[in-house]
Amino acid sequence: MRKPKTFNNPERFVEGWYWVMPSQNLRIGEVKPVTILGRNLVIYRCQDKRVVICDAYCPHMGAHLAEGKVEGNELRCFFHHWKFDDQGICVEIPCLDEPLPIKLKTWPTDEEYGMIWIWTGETPQQPLPFIPDLEHHEFDVAFGFHFMKNCHSNIVMMNAIDAQHFNTVHKLPLEIIFDKEEYSQNAIIFNNTTDIRGDYIFKKLIHFISKRSITYNICYWYGSTFIVTLGFDFFSLHMMFVLRPIEGGKTEGRTILMIKKRKKFFGKLFNQLVLWLIKLFGKNFVKGDNKLFRTIRFDLKTPIKADQSIMQLINHVERQKSLMWGTWQLARSRDVELKENHNKWRDDLSND
Ligand code: FES
Ligand SMILES: [Fe+2]
Numbered sequence: 001m002r003k004p005k006t007f008n009n010p011e012r013f014v015e016g017w018y019w020v021m022p023s024q025n026l027r028i029g030e031v032k033p034v035t036i037l038g039r040n041l042v043i044y045r046c047q048d049k050r051v052v053i054c055d056a057y058c059p060h061m062g063a064h065l066a067e068g069k070v071e072g073n074e075l076r077c078f079f080h081h082w083k084f085d086d087q088g089i090c091v092e093i094p095c096l097d098e099p100l101p102i103k104l105k106t107w108p109t110d111e112e113y114g115m116i117w118i119w120t121g122e123t124p125q126q127p128l129p130f131i132p133d134l135e136h137h138e139f140d141v142a143f144g145f146h147f148m149k150n151c152h153s154n155i156v157m158m159n160a161i162d163a164q165h166f167n168t169v170h171k172l173p174l175e176i177i178f179d180k181e182e183y184s185q186n187a188i189i190f191n192n193t194t195d196i197r198g199d200y201i202f203k204k205l206i207h208f209i210s211k212r213s214i215t216y217n218i219c220y221w222y223g224s225t226f227i228v229t230l231g232f233d234f235f236s237l238h239m240m241f242v243l244r245p246i247e248g249g250k251t252e253g254r255t256i257l258m259i260k261k262r263k264k265f266f267g268k269l270f271n272q273l274v275l276w277l278i279k280l281f282g283k284n285f286v287k288g289d290n291k292l293f294r295t296i297r298f299d300l301k302t303p304i305k306a307d308q309s310i311m312q313l314i315n316h317v318e319r320q321k322s323l324m325w326g327t328w329q330l331a332r333s334r335d336v337e338l339k340e341n342h343n344k345w346r347d348d349l350s351n352d
Contacts, residue, residue, distance in 0.1 A: 004314055010247075013244075017129060020043060020117060028046070033066035039325055041056050042065040048072055054074075061080070063080075067079075081094045086102075086106070088106040102230075126222075137260055140261050140275065142275040144256065144279055146252075146256070152251060153251040153253070156241070156243055157226050157313075158327070161218055178191065183219065187221050189218070192215070192217065216228070226243075239278065241255055259271050
């Protein structure tokens with residue numbers, strides 16, 4: 001295998017949709033700073049409920065726009081009160097009769113599954129991540145956990161198709177062989193219909209709830225978001241992992257639990273119960289993986305046939321358009337600077 005250019009590279013990432021924050025964390029009129037893929041941005045919610053994401057620094061003199069104020073659907077810089085509309089166009093400079101023809105960079109956004117998303121290129125070329133075959137279905141959604149991992153997002157996501165580790169780390173008596181299906185330029189699916197080895201209580205239990213075998217599918221989007229589907233005879237569960245690389249080659253992510261919407265009272269109750277159960281089960285299940293994420297230095301030096309799916313995933317990531325903003329250093333030094341300043345002020349205050 002050649003050394004991958006994008007996969008597991010902390011400086012590069014696939015152009016695509018990335019999660020920003022849960023919709024409920026941004027109310028109308030609120031403006032907040034966010035750092036996405038090493039770039040400092042500002043996010044605000046307009047009066048008409050839409051979300052706008054723009055670069056963080058004012059094109060006048062560089063004040064941080066998260067210190068500013070949302071006015072209707074526009075954002076006013078706190079420093080000299082220049083105002084920018086939701087397209088980033090400067091619409092007012094208080095000390096001039098006419099605004100100057102300047103523009104603040106804005107980014108395409110969307111909201112789905114209770115989450116705000118950003119497209120990291122100019123115009124979105126591809127859809128938000130969705131579950132193939134269930135594109136237009138409605139879901140009941142619940143947030144699982146919010147986590148940080150000490151390795152690249154690509155390594156976290158790769159784990160879901162590492163067939164060997166289900167036996168060794170998770171001690172599951174499953175025979176897993178994946179079939180890959182290139183769904184689109186930015187999405188790849190791994191299908192498996194699992195059979196259980198030996199004669200375990202687990203097997204009896206599974207056969208009790210599901211006559212056929214269980215299906216276990218994973219769909220990866222943009223090398224950063226993936227959806228695990230566990231299918232039984234009578235219903236399917238979906239767990240969406242939204243990930244993004246953060247500085248230092250680490251990962252920040254969340255899980256979103258999804259289940260097809262049920263109408264009646266008992267249907268709703270059933271869904272809530274199932275969502276609660278997956279949350280409980282999920283936490284224990286990932287314990288073994290955490291050990292791996294803490295210390296791995298990924299380097300697939302000796303691939304064997306059982307690693308085939310992983311190699312297919314790497315190739316899929318490599319074929320996508322990748323970007324390099326070169327802003328990690330900037331974001332990092334700014335963070336360090338803020339922390340230092342903060343400590344300094346605290347010391348100053350305590351000396352007073
Ligand atoms: S720096 Fe924003 S208006 Fe001057
Ligand atoms: Fe795992």
